Amino acid sequence: MAGGDTLDSFAGKLEAMTARFAGLGSTLEDAALMKKLLDSVPDRLYGAVARIEQFCDVSTMAFEEALGRLKAFDERLWRRGQAGGELADGALMYTTA
Template sequence: MADGEALDVYAGKISGMAARFASLGATLSDKEMVKKILDTVPEDLYQAVAGIEQFCDVETVCFDEVLGRLKAFQERSERRKAAVRGGDRGDGQLLLTAAQWEAQHRARGGGHNDDNAGNGADLPRRGRCHYCGIRGHFERDCRKKKREEQAQALLIDDQPGLC
């Protein structure tokens, strides 16, 4: 079996060889076909070959059964390799650290404007306050707005007799 050759293609070649034997008047038994495929598979399938030889009777096992076991092992190995290459997630997407995510976010044009350094810019990037213009909080959480509202309320309470 050549490197990179699909298992189905190689099994087709062995089956074709059995058909040529039949056309010549000889027969190629399942036992001989099983021996041929087990002896010629690539190294990455060697574990599957060892398992088949250990747990199956190679003298009586069917060629199609051996082929099915080898294909199942190969597919499982390819899925595992893909998972290792793609990180821990199955969709092939790597998980990023916070610094990597922020650098990627800035590179895509989603970075923030640090023109308010010292005015809450070191706070978590939650947005810009529409009341005071400082980044790091929203208008509903603005301390300046709350102080001014409290001062306004005190001024209204201090005015005599509006009743």
């Protein structure tokens, strides 16, 4: 996932890849999509990935469920003002040394 990508845009790219696989006569299983998703998220979502891998059966989890969990965690970070040094209103946080 590139630095500027949102979860929605990255999920769209993965779904487009699934459609290309289908166009070639093959299928891309949810397990493969899950691996790509969980391996590609930014560092700020690492805690959510660890929880998903620890407490859920990733081999049977639907791609949409994992995406929903990651989006909920990301939204909570934004509301708490912990996402990349920015507050929820977009203002930068500064610290004094």
